[in-house]
Amino acid sequence: MQKLLPFLIFCICFNSFAQQEDLSLDYYLPQDVSYNEEIPKPQDIIGYIPGEWHVTHDLLLNYMRELARVSPRISIENRGVTYEGRPLILLTITSEENHDNLEEIRENHLALTQENASSLNTEEMPIVVNQGFSIHGNEASGSNAALLAAYYLAAAEGEEIEELMENTVILFDPSFNPDGLQRFSYWANTNKSENINPDPQDREYNEIWPGGRTNHYWFDMNRDWLPVQLPESQARIETFHKWMPNILTDHHEMGSNSSFFFQPGIPSRTHPLTPNINQDLTREIGTYHAEAFDELGSFYYTEENYDDFYYGKGSTFPDINGSIGILFEQGSSRGHAQETDNGVLTFPFTIRNQFTAALSTLEAAKNMRETILNYQRNFYKNARNSAENGAYVFGSEKDASSAYELAKILEKHKIEIHQIEEDFETDGKNFKKNSAYVVPKNQRQHRLVEAMFERRTEFQDSLFYDISAWTLPLAFNLDFAEDVKMNKAGKKIEDLQKPEIQSPEQSSYAYVMQWHDFYSPKALNMILEKGLRAKVGMQPFSLANREYDYGTILVPVQNQELDADEMHEFLQKVAEKSNVQIDAISTGLTQGVNLGSNQFRALKPAKVALIVGEGITPYDAGEIWHLFDQRYDMKITKLDTRRFSRADLSRYTDIILPNSGSSALKSKDLDKLKEWIRDGGTLIGYRNAAQLFEKEDFMELEIKKDSLVAEDISFEEQRDFRGAQGIGGAIFEANIDRSHPVNFGYTNDKLPLFRNTTIFVEADKQSYNNPIQYTEDPLLSGYISAPRLDSIAGTVPFKHKGMGRGNVILFTDNTNFRAFWFGTNKLLMNAIFFGDEM
């Protein structure tokens, strides 16, 4: 058998490679059915057979629109646009008759998840399948296969397709990531040769930074199904909750030497909130893929890697929603054809596999329809039965925006939230009407709520494909109580509104703004950009029974570019745009420091540059770009490592070095940076910058050395042993010194931090140099091995050091994680605006 294997592989690949010479639709499509001549083939619209070129998003769109125009089985809708303005379309594919009753079908289907669903008859009910392709733009075989799948569903004739159309509503999303797909298609097409060259070293197979995997701001959108911070995810999640599909498929690619993977993944790494039956059904659906691939002669595997733990992934999110998520991974040709361990892997071959998996999914859905519909109904029934009474409450007395932002996520997931009836205190935390929300436990989405709010520190497995914790109230650094009575709940919120603020009165003396609100940096930036003088208060003070905390911003009225009237008008606009309260005050005689005190330090406008390009982690850089551009409306210059040596750094007050490889910057670049710092610049480095800063003498650091020794670990266990010592993403608690400028705006003495590194920096001997320090028992949620937990205790994730007239600042943790870690974004903004005061 073993000797036969290479021969078989050779046959398959030779066959598929040869096909490209005279590629036709016959290579892909089932030949035992006829096709409606009225339906345009992909090549009629895009100009070539799928697989000859990488389809661009606009051509993909043209074809889908044309299908929707001519086929009574297909309708199309636009659900918004990407950051680059590309439409986020969705096809609904079902029989003409179902189309005529679509709203009724949808409502009946949704009723399965609601109370009193037991009387519904699932015998005649269509199953709803959501098929999505290429959420990673450079895993393009999915979206290219979507051309063929859509054609097949529109054009195939005969009993079998009629039966499928009658019994299925297909929500068909041909491109989960339009901007990334466009970026990658440009790369693969512009580097394609007439004589396709499968040499893996060819430029075609080696994209330049940042590649097409991500969206516009370089986010991995297959992590955003739960936090829903990006427009693409928002469209998907809206569709999901509008329809509650029974199966959701997510078509990806993996390394070129791999074959094809379909779920289930590794059983022990399934999230415990996911019912076992979910995995059983996934396994049964898998038999349909296996049969189809056996017939085709394509190799595949299952249950060996990938997992269903983090609910922010497309194939796992459905599992906490009574649905079944399925991940497909096809070995990637990453261009038009590439030499691999399995011979030459052609693009058409990868497309054909994806197309085949799309059809076997529908076959499974059709045959397992009733079982899966009943599973969904039971899921919600059981969820409701297991729900406790009572409610969660979250909020922030002084940072209403962060609480609002979390409430927005819940609203997007159709989770029932209430206002609070009146202000109250519990466990020493104050919940106020304008900034706290109640989430009843007994509600339809009870399991999803649990998955968002739970703190988990015990696990069946010690390996995770992605993060092991995402507890949202911690991510937003909110006050949180898990068990309040429902009588604390006020009106149910039907249409969530921004927190209310009062517009500032006019003052002829000064205006002040607390630094607590998430959006206060946006307001400060507007003020400084306008050329107004502003100061930051290094100490608290009070005035007219109002306490002003560390970091309060002071804007004097006199001696400014604007006169008192203009200033008032402008600050009203600032308050409105940022939704942050600004107070007018009429006297400098405050309790504590007075407004004329030297404890108010002058601020200068921030001119920030972000180092991007080869060697920098695109996600980390993109998160920062997004934070500035989308959240704070702040300009940020993206300085590419390629031309860093030629850049004029004197234009910037702050430069951010995101996580990077050790060779991202050359030694000449580092010298240049040091000179700029000595002249007054502030360099802010993240994560791996720790090693660089230490080695290149930017700051003195004591980084704990890795002293792990394997005992009784076999060769086979080696990988798992190493993996278990990593921190894939967990949440840790630090003590903070609120008087240090890096912590301005925080109101508690503790701060939850997200961490996905194993860089442990020893605390300084001088306690005032450790404004953020991990507690002795810091694990709040997620997985960390016992030795690593020992290592992290008492270490510091933040360091500051003066250099000449400037500053070097280090964060070993990612404070900007995936655009949903609102709770620590302020640390970066403090480094930017108050770095000189540290």
Ligand SMILES: [Zn+2]
């Ligand atoms: Zn992928």
